[in-house]
Amino acid sequence: MTTMKEIAERTGVSISTVSLVLNNRDVGRVKPTVAKKVRKTAETLGYKPNPLARSLRTSKTRILGFVSDEIATTPYAGRLILGAQDAARSLGYMLLTVNTNGDAELEDHEISTLRQYGVDGFIYARMFNQRTTLPEGVKPLPTVLLDGSDADGRAPSIVPDEESIGYDATRHLIRAGCRSIAYIGANDRTYAADTGRRAGYRRALQEAGRRFDPGLEVGTTFNQPALDVVERLFDERHPDGFFCFNDARAWYVYEAAARRGLVVARDVSVVGVDNHRIFAETLAPRLTTVDLPHYEMGYWSTLKLVSLIEHRSLGGLPLPETRSPIPPLDGNAARIHCTLIDKESVRR
Incomplete structure (x- = not known):
């Protein structure tokens, strides 16, 4: 050896x-x-480094705990975990991932188990950019909050720049010549994501000199109730542009348009959010969407955590080429700008 x-x-x-x-x-x-x-x-x-010898010498295992609620069961979560893993590997760390399905008792158990393995710190991942109170079990160790903000303001965190998502998507529709732009939002207004995207939508309209029409801004869930809401919007307000909270909700715009003999990208323009592999690539015409930088957020969270564990700056490390730029590590509340991917669903 x-x-x-x-x-x-x-x-x-x-x-x-x-x-x-x-x-x-x-x-x-x-x-x-x-x-x-x-x-x-x-x-x-x-x-080949000897991890056991190193952990005995430094009292560090170079193992990081990744704790999620529902994230590991969602289609795009793999990118979050992959980004965190790639960063961990580049720094000589290992990532242990657990999913709790939102069960508080299970979460406490999994955190306790990870601490028994001697993890040096935690990445605590949430769904949909929620304001979160960290569980007591992670607080003694360095912890970074992924896709959420700490209600106590103590843990570093990274979230998408939600307002810029709404702003960029709406500006794209305005530049395409849309005269009446609707927002198909989430029914649950507690999501920071929905609040931020609505704000960006309204700001883009205001800057363009457009009057905000409350009747063009709706919230909905899924399935038939969602289709009913979108169909009423078509019939009562006749929008020619749609900014949708996510790609899944864009599906109802496509269906409602087809039922009325309207053609997406000719009669109506649509922008979604997520760059969801199924919706964004299989809808015809292909859906213009804002990419959520899950890989980049996962990568940043590991870099930030290791900088806390090792009490040093990692600012000089080379970063991978990514669609959205990875934010600097200085500061405790990072917002990452999301990239709009122009495909085929917006009128040229």
């Missing part, structure tokens, strides 16, 4: 320098050319 001493001898540097590089603590301490040489030598010699 290759040791740090062998790598140090081969590269002509000290063992402490090798340790800094192989533990990803070299930024600002070791010249980049030296660090590159150390990593190349370690790779050539087949160096």
